[in-house]
Amino acid sequence: MxxxxxxxxxxxxxxxxxxxxxxxxxxxxxxxxxxxxxxxxxxxxxxxxxxxxxxxxxxxxxxxxxxxxxxxxxxxxxxxxxxxxxxxxRSPNLPNPAWREIPSKDLHAANDWFRSCQKHGMPYVWVKMRRKYARLNWDCISLDPADEEHLFNSSGTTLVEKMYQRFQYHAIEDPGHAQFYGTAFTGSIDNLLPTVAKELADEFFTMLRVPYKKRGRSITTHHHMHSVRESSTAPANRH
Structure with missing residues (x-):
């Protein structure tokens, strides 16, 4: 997709x-x-x-x-x-993308993309391209706080588990030994093949942009740090 x-x-x-x-x-x-x-x-x-x-x-x-x-x-x-x-x-020339492909060390492009996401109420998702591998990043600080409830507490825990499962599905054969680190609100996956990073960017964007209608929450976060080589049935670490 x-x-x-x-x-x-x-x-x-x-x-x-x-x-x-x-x-x-x-x-x-x-x-x-x-x-x-x-x-x-x-x-x-x-x-x-x-x-x-x-x-x-x-x-x-x-x-x-x-x-x-x-x-x-x-x-x-x-x-x-x-x-x-x-x-x-997925062309980098698409005028209004859902997520952006940004060259490594191009801080100006990254800042421009953040401002665009904030303006349009979208999660800040971008793929940082390197010579061989890519890094997928997401940060929902660009969203209105009223649209963030699905990112925290039990909803956020469920969401990040789904994100991790999709990471495993796409990257299990990835030669870069990719690692997932973060929460539903913000995180990254490094050492992905570019094609895998782009697939996950689409899927993560879809998951992160869905707004909750309820208001009010206490913020708790759960972090993951996994190698893709771990068993897909292994429970996520919490720390």
């Missing part, structure tokens, strides 16, 4: 990029297939949804490449790889 904020800038960028990658497909067919990948029956329905969010934070949807390929097949274009769409959605 790939997370996609529904903004006009993102849609326009995606249309242009898809035309470049698939020049043999009619533009109208490409955009209909793109709409299908975001869960809409037609591009008109997608446009209507976009218009309904003009005065609020952008809605964020999960792009499913299999639906993109299936819709193109219905329109007469067989065997188009859905991964082409994922490449577009």
């Amino acid at each position: 790939a997370m996609f904020p529904l903004t006009q800038q993102n849609i326009d960028f995606s249309k242009r990029a898809l035309r470049t990658k698939l020049p043999h497909v009619k533009a109208t067919h490409l955009i209909e297939a793109f709409a299908a990948s975001t869960g809409f029956r037609t591009y008109a329905a997608l446009r209507a949804k976009l218009k309904s969010h003009e005065d609020t934070h952008a809605d964020i949807t999960t792009v499913k490449p299999i639906h993109f390929s299936a819709r193109l097949a219905e329109l007469g274009y067989k065997n188009v790889a859905g991964e082409l769409l994922v490449e577009v959605i």
